[in-house]
Amino acid sequence: MPESVEQWWARRQWSKGQAVPYAIGRYRTDWERYPVLVRQYHPDLNHGITLTQIPPAADVYLVWQCDSGHLFVATPEEQRSRPGGTRRRSVWCPQCAEAAAPRAVKVPEPDAGLHVCGHARDLRRIENDPNDDRCYLCRRLDRETLTREQLVSMAAPGSRVAVSAANSTAGKFSWQCEHGHPTYQATIERILGGRRCPICRHARGGADRVAVGEAFVSRWAPVPASAAEPELKRRLAARLDVSLDANAVRVAKPFHAHLEVWPDILIPELKVAIEYDTTGRHGLEHVGPREESDRRKDRLLRAVGWEVVRVRCGKLQPIGPFDVTAGGVTDALVDRILGRLGEIRGELFVAAYRR
Structure with missing residues (x-):
């Protein structure tokens, strides 16, 4: 259970028998890849203990201060996991994050209630047929191709789904498609209205046309995040006689609602x-949950016969066996990448593609 920084430090002093159980700078490398956290941490707010003396996995409450001056308490694990899927500095502060994206307050309609069948009432949806007192959901169930049994069969294991008086059309439930793809959230109304598995829908846009492990050009792939990726691709194209047009690889398991992944550069x-x-x-990329996503992407690629070389810039540490660290795109970096390619596929094989 987390404890205050004073209690945690005193207990470490007792267990190690030293006045300074962790020397200053011991965990500097671990914290360097979180520049926002380094800026938010102040030793004077934490019993005079510097951040480099605290293990990233320590179960201790620390006091942090954001750029706006808000003070809040969080453990190192909570802070390292805080960025999530948002690309702004405010996500490192709970108060700033709440102010930047306030939760919507749902005001019930004055005529809200329950129909005789038990489903949520929505008078706007039955005005077109005043003689039909059935609710919108019941009428959709009668005329859609999905029957009640088919609808319930799509429910994911463990999901509380049944078309009954206990469920409202506004509630979201877990579903899975006939291919057994991981569950996704949708209302019963959207399922009846044609909502289907997003993984299957995205795959029909490209991934279904290629075999697992094959590289292809995908319309779902995002544009480069910076000018560094195109520049690195240009330098590699000048050194290797290969095609660098593909931007996606078909994988065997879903990755964020897609059956494909989009590395920066592909050498098929x-x-x-x-x-x-x-x-x-803002110091949010490739740290915390994003690093876990990178690791999962690498595992999916290796599972279909690919290998990954990550160029880790700044204070990012290698996460794979062939990663390299760099400060920018240079000819020396290209030489190191070519060396890694030789380690992976063999020098003679790579030499056949050198210009």
Whole structure:
């Protein structure tokens, strides 16, 4: 259970028998890749203990101060996991994050209630047929191709789904498609209205046309996040006689509602993906949950026969066996990447593609 920084430090002093159980700078490398956290932490608010003396996995409450001056308490694990899927500095502060994206307050309609069948009432949806006192959901169930049994069969294991008086059309439930893809959230109304598995829908846009492990051009792939990726691709194209047009690889398991992943650079002839990672403008990229997502992407690629070389910039540490650290795109970096390609596929094989 987390404890205050004073209690935690005193207990470490007792267990290690030292006045300074962790030397200053011991965990500097672990914290360097979280520049926002380094800026938010103040030793004078935490019993004079510096951040480099605290293990990132320590179960201790620390006091932090955001750029706006808000003080809040959080453990190192909570802070390292805080960025989530939002790309702004305010997510590092609970108060700023709440102010930036306030929760919507749902005001019930004056005529809200329950129909005789038990489903939520929505008078706007039955005005067109005043002689039909059935609710919107019941009428959709009668005329849609999905029957009640088919609808319930789509419910994910463990999901509380049944078309009965206990469920409102406004509630979201877990569903899975006939291919057994991981569950997704949707209302019963959207399922009846044609909502289907997003993984299958995205796959029909490209991934279904290629075999697992094959590289292809996907319309879902995002544009480069910075000018560094195109520049690195240009330098590699000048050194290797390979095609760098593909931007996606078909994988066997879903990755964020897609059956494909989008590395920065793909070399199909060698089956090697190259990623260019930085912490980004606000220090939010490729840290915390984003790093876990990177690791999962790498596992999916390796599972279909690909290998990954990550260029880790700034204070980011390698997370794979062939990663390299760099400060920018240079000819020396390209030489190191070519060396990694030789380690992965063999020097003679890579030499056949050198210009």
